[in-house]
Amino acid sequence: MQEQPRSIGLIDCNNFYVSCERVFRPDLLTRPVIILSNNDGCAVSRSNEAKAIGVKMGVPVFKIRDLVKDHGIEVFSSNYVLYADMSNRVMSILSEYSPIQEIYSIDESFLDLTGFSDIRERARAMYERVVRDTGIPVCVGIGPSKTLAKLSNFVAKRHPKSNGVFNINLLSPGQVNSVLTNIPTEEVWGVGRKLTASLSEFGIDTVLQLRDADIASMRKKFGVVMEKTIRELRGEACIELEEMASAKKQIINSRSFGKSVGTIEDVQDALAHFVSNAAKKLRDQHSIAGMMQVFIQTDRFRTERPQYCPSVTIPLVMPTANSMTLQKWALAGLESIFRPGYLYKKAGVILSEICDASTYQGDLFASVPEDTEIMKVLDKMNARYGKGTIKLSQDGSRQSWKMRQEKKSPEYTTNWDEIPVCV
DNA sequence: TCTCCGATTAGAC
DNA sequence: CTAACGGTCTAATCGGAGA
Known part of the structure; x- marks a missing residue:
């Protein structure tokens, strides 16, 4: 009997904050939309239309004032209460598709799908179910390790042909190579700006080159984390799912x-x-x-x-x-x-x-x-x-320092007073 | 020389 | 109209102080 490969799924919401706003503002579905960081500082979530116009991730909003005006980009302050509530809904639905779930961030979840005989259908089902029940579109990536699941998710997001679901476990070795050779190292989980540059100096620019690099010398040059990354790219699951959120150390x-x-x-x-x-x-x-x-x-x-x-x-x-x-x-x-x-x-x-x-x-x-x-x-x-009903006397009575949040949408799902009246 | 500590760095989202 | 560039968190690494 042949042993099945590990099948780890990574489900990532598309442009999550923007998608949350669009659930309650369907008129924005085809428009360029951006969500700002705290204090209305930088663009941290962008619709595809906004990306196409050239709004870069993390750009301070005052630097794109003209772009916003010329293209009528819809701008929102962050509405974390709304996003957290929508996230809970998405995560709760995803939990139905595997007993082992790691909620990795507000918009991402790993699921262990190893052992299911219907992985293909299961992935397609969660993809359709989340958007049907919450209005939030997602992409599903599946691979033998977390790192490859993430990369699969990248392919699912990038390739229209995948229809939002991609499983690298279903490819032949030759097909895997051709996928990995077309992805730059910076897309790999754990490889950021600095590492991308250093790797490039060693002639490593594609994920395939990184996967096939010599582990011993790479470990020497870049440390243990790099070794793990390379092993994960080879399909060896080195990073386990963490089901229980551990207590913060800081x-x-x-x-x-x-x-x-x-x-x-x-x-x-x-x-x-x-x-x-x-x-x-x-x-x-x-x-x-x-x-x-x-x-x-x-x-x-x-x-x-x-x-x-x-x-x-x-x-x-x-x-x-x-x-x-x-x-x-x-x-x-x-x-x-x-x-x-x-x-x-x-x-x-x-x-x-x-x-x-x-x-x-x-x-x-x-x-x-x-x-x-x-x-x-x-x-x-x-x-x-409600938060702030009782507080200590020193706490937040002056307000002179309060952050700017001029364009926040209503707390549609958690606050009766902010539900807009339908007309 | 070794270890411990705080500070710094890199990365993720 | 102004002024205007986020917030948490972890792990690894580095360099100095003290044993």
């Missing part, structure tokens, strides 16, 4: 401000808000943090202004997830680094040395035990009555 919350601020009160207000968010994430994964970093930054693009980007690391004697404790230390840290006379554009907090809340023995001799109960109540109230 939690960052930071944001650029809508406009620069000069007073410590404004920065305090923002920082308190970021600490609240970070602490909530920490509690959500049942962790506590032993280290906190606070940083503030001036606007690095305004080079004519004086620049100042200090940070301070604060060890927490008692690791905690208590917003009040963390806020107190963060604000003390801020005092120590803040200098008047600068215009600050960004601030943030980093929680690290994270460990499980239940395993920590605690300080038996602490005079005042930490009040975790109050945090539980706060989280419950905010879950029940």
Whole structure:
């Protein structure tokens, strides 16, 4: 009996953020559309029409103002509440097609399809089902490793003939070679801009060349990750699916401000808000943090202004997830680094040395035990009555730093008050 | 010389 | 009209400090 190859599927939503907006605005289906990053900064999702016009991934929107005007590109702020909800719907449907699923990102999911006798039909079925039930178009790539599944997905997206589904396992060795020779190395998972350039110096420009390079010397030159990549390209599954999302080892919350601020009160207000968010994430994964970093930054693009980007690391004697404790230390840290006379554009907090809340023995001799109960109540109230129902006094009352979000669509699927009235 | 640490880099999305 | 370039996260690597 011949052993079946591993069949790993990678399902990727097409232009995900744009597709989410289009579900509720079918009039945009044939129009150029782009979605901006936080603070309405850069174009992070583009419809095919916008790509065709020449909107590059990640371009700052002020640099394409003329393009937007001349072609009537539809511009949206990011609506993460909507995208997260749509993502949940897509992921939940995909979970029906395999018992083993890894949700890799907001718009991507791996499925282990090994052992199914109907992989071809299964892939086609999920492809049709997701768009039917959610309105989000996807592409399905299948291969013997995650890296090849990703590459298959690239082929599915690129080749109209594939109709959105491509399985590299069904090709003869000769056919595989001809596919891989036509894909540049930069499309490989794990090969970014720098590696593409370095590889090119060694005469490696196509995926086929990379796959067939000598493993020992490539490992020496580029490290273990490169070795894994090459093995995966040869069909050896080195990177396993991770079904359970593991607890974060570091939690960052930071944001650029809508406009620069000069007073410590404004920065305090923002920082308190970021600490609240970070602490909530920490509690959500049942962790506590032993280290906190606070940083503030001036606007690095305004080079004519004086620049100042200090940070301070604060060890927490008692690791905690208590917003009040963390806020107190963060604000003390801020005092120590803040200098008047600068215009600050960004601030943030980093929680690290994270460990499980239940395993920590605690300080038996602490005079005042930490009040975790109050945090539980706060989280419950905010879950029940909406984010921000209860917050600490320092948190986000000034708003002077709030990010720009001028073109956000309604929260169609999660907020009664934002459902447009049909006419 | 070895190890540990923080900082930096590269990559993904 | 202005001013205008994102946010998290991980792993590898590097270089200095201290043992």
